[in-house]
Amino acid sequence: MALNRRAACSVKELETMSEPNPPSAPSRAWAASLKRFDKAWTNAEGVACAVILVLEIVALCIWIILKNMPTAYVPGAGGSKAGLVLRALLGGIFLAIVAHKVMNKVVKRPADAVSVGPLHGTVVSTALVIGLLLGRTWASFGAEYFTNIYSWLQASSSLVMVNGLRGFASRMTLLVALLGASIATAKAKHINVDFAMRALPSRFHLPAAVTGWVGAAAVCMAASFAFFDFIAIGNFQAPSKVECSDGTKGPSGNGQCDPAFSVKWSKVMSVTRRDLFVARRQVVLDAHTLGRVLHGDKFNEFPASEWNAWLDAADWSAYAEPDELATFHEAEGKPRDPRAPVPGGGDLKLLLVKEFNLFVFGIWFNLIAIRFLIRAILALAGEVSVDPDAAHASGDEGDHDRSEDALAADGGAA
Numbered sequence: 001m002a003l004n005r006r007a008a009c010s011v012k013e014l015e016t017m018s019e020p021n022p023p024s025a026p027s028r029a030w031a032a033s034l035k036r037f038d039k040a041w042t043n044a045e046g047v048a049c050a051v052i053l054v055l056e057i058v059a060l061c062i063w064i065i066l067k068n069m070p071t072a073y074v075p076g077a078g079g080s081k082a083g084l085v086l087r088a089l090l091g092g093i094f095l096a097i098v099a100h101k102v103m104n105k106v107v108k109r110p111a112d113a114v115s116v117g118p119l120h121g122t123v124v125s126t127a128l129v130i131g132l133l134l135g136r137t138w139a140s141f142g143a144e145y146f147t148n149i150y151s152w153l154q155a156s157s158s159l160v161m162v163n164g165l166r167g168f169a170s171r172m173t174l175l176v177a178l179l180g181a182s183i184a185t186a187k188a189k190h191i192n193v194d195f196a197m198r199a200l201p202s203r204f205h206l207p208a209a210v211t212g213w214v215g216a217a218a219v220c221m222a223a224s225f226a227f228f229d230f231i232a233i234g235n236f237q238a239p240s241k242v243e244c245s246d247g248t249k250g251p252s253g254n255g256q257c258d259p260a261f262s263v264k265w266s267k268v269m270s271v272t273r274r275d276l277f278v279a280r281r282q283v284v285l286d287a288h289t290l291g292r293v294l295h296g297d298k299f300n301e302f303p304a305s306e307w308n309a310w311l312d313a314a315d316w317s318a319y320a321e322p323d324e325l326a327t328f329h330e331a332e333g334k335p336r337d338p339r340a341p342v343p344g345g346g347d348l349k350l351l352l353v354k355e356f357n358l359f360v361f362g363i364w365f366n367l368i369a370i371r372f373l374i375r376a377i378l379a380l381a382g383e384v385s386v387d388p389d390a391a392h393a394s395g396d397e398g399d400h401d402r403s404e405d406a407l408a409a410d411g412g413a414a
Contacts, residue, residue, distance in 0.1 A: 038375075059172070068085075069086060069142060070147035074139075084139045148293060151299060155299075155337070182371055209376075237267070238263070238268060274342075274344070278319075282340040289302065319343040
């Protein structure tokens with residue numbers, strides 16, 4: 001008996017010694033925590049994608065409506081019929097919805113009914129056709145009113161800083177694309193040429209995958225730095241050359257050297273603080289203007305007294321000299337556009353585009369690089385699979401985020 005126990009212990013010791021780098025409990029704990037963080041990050045980006053897509057759809061719908069509602073249609077006079085078509089569609093949809101609501105009240109359907117009756121459908125369809133035909137009766141209704149609203153949004157509101165409603169939608173599309181790239185990276189769904197991986201023996205899959213992900217992270221970081229440098233010089237007017245601090249003639253022989261990163265960063269932050277201050281003030285100004293525009297007042301006749309009061313409600317001294325600030329004030333009785341001035345001779349149009357470009361190109365690529373590095377660490381910890389076929393799994397159980405051992409165990413159980 002004692003001999004048998006000793007033999008059993010020896011076998012167990014040999015099995016333990018033969019395990020390749022058995023993971024310790026603490027390492028598994030931190031790896032599991034990192035994986036949960038990565039999953040939470042991915043879920044947050046998924047929610048952000050959904051919210052941005054909804055905002056983009058709403059912005060495009062508002063842009064189409066406000067762009068075409070100012071178009072008045074006069075029979076026989078030619079011109080665009082966009083306003084007529086839009087009014088006919090809106091009228092038809094409105095009457096169809098009203099008819100649907102009324103029929104729901106009049107005709108009581110069983111709780112388990114999955115469709116409406118023929119009478120209900122006929123009434124709603126008839127209301128839709130009537131609404132379309134009545135489009136001509138109000139083909140010019142509200143044209144001047146909507147012209148005023150559209151002109152304000154496109155010329156003197158906060159949307160000017162991102163090139164209007166259409167510009168906002170375009171930039172949100174770019175942001176969604178980069179969010180999708182980050183999610184794809186986290187789920188190993190990014191574009192991947194895996195011919196070399198398939199040609200390698202399985203024992204080289206992990207080193208090859210980790211090397212590829214670390215290399216991709218390095219490329220993203222290099223691209224991020226290059227974008228920052230380009231945008232800082234081209235959009236923020238950061239210096240591309242400065243006087244050599246050591247008094248030498250520099251590499252070009254004219255005493256000019258490349259500025260330190262801190263010089264460009266300081267310039268970018270200075271301009272960004274100013275632009276964000278102006279943006280906040282423009283939002284406050286929009287709140288003052290919105291009620292007037294909806295009431296029907298001309299947007300470009302903002303009273304000088306209200307303008308000066310809005311101007312004096314904030315401290316502009318950090319961004320504008322006293323002489324320049326005095327020029328921002330308006331003479332009493334002289335109306336003006338509700339468009340915030342930009343200290344330093346700048347313009348409100350496209351004011352925040354450079355900050356958006358810097359955030360998207362100069363910063364977001366670093367976030368994608370972090371996703372690559374996290375995936376490499378999780379692979380080394382055995383928390384994700386490096387199997388080249390895992391990325392093509394259905395994803396229902398997150399196969400591409402599971403270790404090789406878990407995948408093998410599921411395969412054996414099946």
